[in-house]
Amino acid sequence: MKFTSTLSTPSPEALEHSQKLVQSIREAIQQHQGFITFRDYMEKALYQQGLGYYVAGAHKIGQSGDFITAPEISSLFSQCLAHQCQQVLAETKGNLLELGAGTGKMAVDILLTLEHYDSLPEFYYILDLSPELKQRQHHTIAQSAPHLLSRVIWLEQLPQHFKGVILGNEVLDAMPVDVFTVQGENTYEHQVIWQDQQFCEQLNPAPPTLQGAVTALKLEKTATPYTSEINLNLEGWFQALTTCLDQGVVLLIDYGYTASEYYHPDRNRGTLICHYQHQVNESPLHHVGLQDITASVDFTAVALAADQAGFDVLGYTPQAAFLASNQLEHFFSQQLAEFPEQQYELAQQVRLLSLPSEMGERFKVIALGKKYCSHLSGFSLIDQKYRL
Numbered sequence: 001m002k003f004t005s006t007l008s009t010p011s012p013e014a015l016e017h018s019q020k021l022v023q024s025i026r027e028a029i030q031q032h033q034g035f036i037t038f039r040d041y042m043e044k045a046l047y048q049q050g051l052g053y054y055v056a057g058a059h060k061i062g063q064s065g066d067f068i069t070a071p072e073i074s075s076l077f078s079q080c081l082a083h084q085c086q087q088v089l090a091e092t093k094g095n096l097l098e099l100g101a102g103t104g105k106m107a108v109d110i111l112l113t114l115e116h117y118d119s120l121p122e123f124y125y126i127l128d129l130s131p132e133l134k135q136r137q138h139h140t141i142a143q144s145a146p147h148l149l150s151r152v153i154w155l156e157q158l159p160q161h162f163k164g165v166i167l168g169n170e171v172l173d174a175m176p177v178d179v180f181t182v183q184g185e186n187t188y189e190h191q192v193i194w195q196d197q198q199f200c201e202q203l204n205p206a207p208p209t210l211q212g213a214v215t216a217l218k219l220e221k222t223a224t225p226y227t228s229e230i231n232l233n234l235e236g237w238f239q240a241l242t243t244c245l246d247q248g249v250v251l252l253i254d255y256g257y258t259a260s261e262y263y264h265p266d267r268n269r270g271t272l273i274c275h276y277q278h279q280v281n282e283s284p285l286h287h288v289g290l291q292d293i294t295a296s297v298d299f300t301a302v303a304l305a306a307d308q309a310g311f312d313v314l315g316y317t318p319q320a321a322f323l324a325s326n327q328l329e330h331f332f333s334q335q336l337a338e339f340p341e342q343q344y345e346l347a348q349q350v351r352l353l354s355l356p357s358e359m360g361e362r363f364k365v366i367a368l369g370k371k372y373c374s375h376l377s378g379f380s381l382i383d384q385k386y387r388l
């Protein structure tokens with residue numbers, strides 16, 4: 001993906017849409033003594049009802065959108081995930097629940113693979129914050145696996161009781177984060193204000209919660225200001241997941257690092273980036289509501305929050321190792337036998353999913369268990385849990 005400092009101009013309709021969101025965020029700023037935290041800004045830019053990037057009507061994911069994810073790159077990704085799910089479903093006799101299901105492509109490929117292995121769960125639940133994406137998911141499943149549509153149930157909130165596998169691909173990176181800067185002994189919170197007809201950032205001393213969380217990171221002292229992000233929603237999110245999950249496994253796939261890599265002194269500008277029409281930029285205050293804003297995941301924080309909520313960390317591994325342990329080669333050969341003319345495309349897909357320079361190392365898989373202690377197939381080649 002290309003890195004850019006000059007964003008292309010959106011269409012007049014897109015600009016009109018963005019202006020409505022800008023106006024609504026300006027009102028929130030006015031009501032909060034002239035500023036909101038960056039986290040609140042990100043929450044509104046992505047999820048403000050009817051207007052935010054994820055909840056409004058634009059095509060986001062795929063070639064025609066702003067970014068592409070592993071399930072969109074290749075069915076092989078979801079087939080390997082299905083292989084892992086099959087093991088847990090067999091042991092728990094449970095169902096599947098996908099969080100943030102994007103276009104619905106992963107749901108289709110997982111369901112078709114499980115059907116092929118005669119392991120279909122009774123239900124495939126989907127919970128997404130985006131009404132536009134729900135419609136798209138319904139359409140994808142109705143087109144590609146109409147006979148399985150009756151098993152798919154869209155939820156408005158987490159169920160009270162659930163057994164089986166909870167899946168989330170690139171959900172953690174879409175959660176709003178606080179941005180902070182440490183300078184000498186002081187920690188500052190990044191806030192958003194409206195000035196000279198545009199959103200700008202200002203820095204103010206961090207409130208106690210943020211200050212405490214940053215202190216707990218035990219950052220190395222640096223001579224120059226150190227800026228990064230932190231996700232303070234994790235604890236609450238895992239509490240909610242553990243309340244709903246009676247027995248089973250949560251599998252989360254995302255780009256990110258352990259805390260020592262994430263908060264390395266050299267990474268002094270953080271990881272926050274934006275995606276607009278397959279271009280990467282560092283301007284979250286521009287193209288408001290028209291572009292994705294995302295931060296890499298601190299998997300140590302994920303493991304800690306999950307542990308505190310009562311989960312066992314079952315495994316942590318790079319995506320390449322997880323896919324290889326879940327029969328990537330077998331699924332590749334199977335597809336090749338069925339579609340020999342697609343040899344180049346299939347090989348290219350495997351490269352994108354697995355090469356260290358592509359998604360293979362940058363993306364990680366973490367598995368969290370509740371009342372589940374069997375060894376998961378996805379971590380049989382490499383398990384780096386000890387690094388968290």
Ligand SMILES: C[S@@+](CC[C@H](N)C(=O)[O-])C[C@H]1O[C@@H](n2cnc3c(N)ncnc32)[C@H](O)[C@@H]1O
Pocket residue numbers: 054061069070071072099100101102103127128129130133168169170171174175
């Ligand atoms: C980057 S997209 C990934 C979509 C899809 N999983 C894929 O891989 O193509 C992030 C998705 O997560 C959803 N999301 C963010 N926070 C969520 C939450 N707390 N619960 C459920 N979905 C969430 C967003 O609405 C969006 O659909």
